[in-house]
Amino acid sequence: MRIRILVTGGTFDKEYDELSGRLFFRETHLPEMLRRGRCLLDVAAETVMMIDSLELDDAGRARIVARARDCEERSVVITHGTDTMVETARALAGARLEGKTLVLTGAMVPYAFGSSDGLFNLGSALSFAQVLPPGVYVAMNGQHFAWDCVRKNTASGCFEAV
Amino acid sequence: MRIRILVTGGTFDKEYDELSGRLFFRETHLPEMLRRGRCLLDVAAETVMMIDSLELDDAGRARIVARARDCEERSVVITHGTDTMVETARALAGARLEGKTLVLTGAMVPYAFGSSDGLFNLGSALSFAQVLPPGVYVAMNGQHFAWDCVRKNTASGCFEAV
Amino acid sequence: MRIRILVTGGTFDKEYDELSGRLFFRETHLPEMLRRGRCLLDVAAETVMMIDSLELDDAGRARIVARARDCEERSVVITHGTDTMVETARALAGARLEGKTLVLTGAMVPYAFGSSDGLFNLGSALSFAQVLPPGVYVAMNGQHFAWDCVRKNTASGCFEAV
Amino acid sequence: MRIRILVTGGTFDKEYDELSGRLFFRETHLPEMLRRGRCLLDVAAETVMMIDSLELDDAGRARIVARARDCEERSVVITHGTDTMVETARALAGARLEGKTLVLTGAMVPYAFGSSDGLFNLGSALSFAQVLPPGVYVAMNGQHFAWDCVRKNTASGCFEAV
Numbered sequence: 001m002r003i004r005i006l007v008t009g010g011t012f013d014k015e016y017d018e019l020s021g022r023l024f025f026r027e028t029h030l031p032e033m034l035r036r037g038r039c040l041l042d043v044a045a046e047t048v049m050m051i052d053s054l055e056l057d058d059a060g061r062a063r064i065v066a067r068a069r070d071c072e073e074r075s076v077v078i079t080h081g082t083d084t085m086v087e088t089a090r091a092l093a094g095a096r097l098e099g100k101t102l103v104l105t106g107a108m109v110p111y112a113f114g115s116s117d118g119l120f121n122l123g124s125a126l127s128f129a130q131v132l133p134p135g136v137y138v139a140m141n142g143q144h145f146a147w148d149c150v151r152k153n154t155a156s157g158c159f160e161a162v
Numbered sequence: 163m164r165i166r167i168l169v170t171g172g173t174f175d176k177e178y179d180e181l182s183g184r185l186f187f188r189e190t191h192l193p194e195m196l197r198r199g200r201c202l203l204d205v206a207a208e209t210v211m212m213i214d215s216l217e218l219d220d221a222g223r224a225r226i227v228a229r230a231r232d233c234e235e236r237s238v239v240i241t242h243g244t245d246t247m248v249e250t251a252r253a254l255a256g257a258r259l260e261g262k263t264l265v266l267t268g269a270m271v272p273y274a275f276g277s278s279d280g281l282f283n284l285g286s287a288l289s290f291a292q293v294l295p296p297g298v299y300v301a302m303n304g305q306h307f308a309w310d311c312v313r314k315n316t317a318s319g320c321f322e323a324v
Numbered sequence: 325m326r327i328r329i330l331v332t333g334g335t336f337d338k339e340y341d342e343l344s345g346r347l348f349f350r351e352t353h354l355p356e357m358l359r360r361g362r363c364l365l366d367v368a369a370e371t372v373m374m375i376d377s378l379e380l381d382d383a384g385r386a387r388i389v390a391r392a393r394d395c396e397e398r399s400v401v402i403t404h405g406t407d408t409m410v411e412t413a414r415a416l417a418g419a420r421l422e423g424k425t426l427v428l429t430g431a432m433v434p435y436a437f438g439s440s441d442g443l444f445n446l447g448s449a450l451s452f453a454q455v456l457p458p459g460v461y462v463a464m465n466g467q468h469f470a471w472d473c474v475r476k477n478t479a480s481g482c483f484e485a486v
Numbered sequence: 487m488r489i490r491i492l493v494t495g496g497t498f499d500k501e502y503d504e505l506s507g508r509l510f511f512r513e514t515h516l517p518e519m520l521r522r523g524r525c526l527l528d529v530a531a532e533t534v535m536m537i538d539s540l541e542l543d544d545a546g547r548a549r550i551v552a553r554a555r556d557c558e559e560r561s562v563v564i565t566h567g568t569d570t571m572v573e574t575a576r577a578l579a580g581a582r583l584e585g586k587t588l589v590l591t592g593a594m595v596p597y598a599f600g601s602s603d604g605l606f607n608l609g610s611a612l613s614f615a616q617v618l619p620p621g622v623y624v625a626m627n628g629q630h631f632a633w634d635c636v637r638k639n640t641a642s643g644c645f646e647a648v
Contacts, residue, residue, distance in 0.1 A: 037279050120282070275598070
């Protein structure tokens with residue numbers, strides 16, 4: 001079983017630009033993270049976009065949905081900014097991709113910053129993607145949520161059931 | 163659903179003793195790892211032992227089995243050295259703990275060493291423990307294996323199906 | 325010989341706020357850095373301010389100069405944002421603090437981000453402060469510069485002689 | 487002014503072998519450390535040996551002395567295991583390399599392990615090497631010691647004046 005990973009950016013992949021003092025995107029850290037996790041899953045990764053999810057619009061969401069629909073894998077992990085992760089989950093659910101297990105994950109702290117939750121979340125999302133039945137899920141904080149039962153608590157930065 | 167985590171040591175929890183230049187055990191890093199992963203699962207963790215799994219004997223294995231049997235949680239993650247992880251999985255399977263999902267995991271590099279796979283594996287094991295049916299599993303390299311279908315390839319350091 | 329360390333903020337001490345996604349100041353990381361360096365110098369550290377050096381005005385500079393003047397130590401290290409480090413060096417030189425060796429240093433990447441140059445620079449600045457003759461210096465990139473012979477190259481992020 | 491760096495191994499450069507669970511030497515981390523420190527000094531680095539300093543014998547010491555003598559630079563930093571750093575300092579002093587400033591440094595924790603003091607010590611040693619008068623020194627714990635006034639306290643792991 002091969003797993004498709006769609007990279008879309010988010011805090012997960014942000015870096016610090018030492019000249020401007022601002023956060024920015026360069027390449028995804030996903031390959032390095034898979035190496036560090038000694039991941040031996042059959043994984044096909046692609047970068048769909050590198051964007052702060054607050055800047056993601058309907059057209060961008062449509063591109064993510066299209067890639068999730070068109071890829072041949074039945075298990076798909078999508079790395080995504082946390083701010084609008086639930087909106088993208090809803091868009092994916094609306095596309096009714098029968099037979100596919102779609103798991104969105106991200107990070108509260110960039111992987112590049114040492115104290116990141118990204119590696120934990122990636123291990124979690126890849127695992128859920130292998131064993132959950134078809135559907136659209138958010139995997140954060142060690143938990144998984146069906147797309148229509150979750151929200152990000154913006155005060156705590158945590159995902160919670162609704 | 164609460165998850166029991168049984169800590170038994172292994173590379174996962176080794177540290178560097180700067181006076182002797184040797185690796186040793188102090189406290190488990192599990193609580194720090196759960197914080198870093200922003201883990202919000204209901205988790206009950208306990209240290210059963212802190213041991214290199216090459217030094218684990220039948221009596222030690224019996225203690226691990228006893229704790230896995232006696233704890234009230236139906237989902238149990240066991241952190242364990244990789245060298246004899248499969249032997250302990252077999253001992254757990256032999257105990258026929260009906261209705262329990264038992265997931266063993268570990269690390270090839272100590273969590274304290276920066277380049278560790280431990281955080282990835284912990285996220286993975288906690289996720290598998292929530293959704294796999296009752297049984298005894300090894301979760302390493304992003305994969306999960308039934309206890310009787312896995313071995314550690316000592317040349318590569320990876321777990322593989324048999 | 326005791327060394328005074330005056331903390332003023334700068335990239336050196338910035339952290340990532342995982343709720344806002346922005347950089348901010350909390351406590352200085354200096355004590356942790358000294359522990360990590362196993363530093364056994366007799367050091368008296370104080371936080372004068374926690375500020376991005378682009379926001380440092382004449383009144384703020386006057387406070388730094390006052391503390392450098394009033395402290396009893398003859399060796400002083402000042403952690404400082406790199407953008408206006410040279411301006412503060414000039415203000416310190418203008419105060420003509422006879423008999424004092426004043427060394428400014430900072431970082432291009434926050435200490436908290438793993439890939440930081442901060443620890444290297446701190447080791448360097450503390451060493452220069454012990455052995456350079458009285459004067460005002462900038463210690464960055466492994467080098468030391470007299471206050472009136474240095475500028476920050478904003479294109480490269482490096483300090484260079486003028 | 488160019489600085490010669492002689493790499494000899496020591497904890498500074500040890501790595502963790504995830505197959506054997508033991509520490510070993512591969513390549514030196516010095517170039518990565520210089521990059522991380524954004525070091526812009528004119529540095530010529532060479533690996534003389536990669537050895538635990540407890541295994542360093544008279545012939546090995548003679549090789550280090552020979553390289554320190556034969557290199558054309560007047561400032562030399564030597565990375566070295568801490569256990570016999572003082573013995574090598576003595577051998578260097580015995581060679582009476584007139585006009586040369588020789589600074590030995592090392593680390594209590596391998597650079598590769600995240601919590602290392604190596605980067606701090608390297609910044610310190612390179613700085614002392616630029617400004618101390620000719621002689622043989624040990625730079626550890628933020629301090630510098632003349633070769634005949636220092637010992638490693640094996641109980642604390644710290645260097646101290648004698």
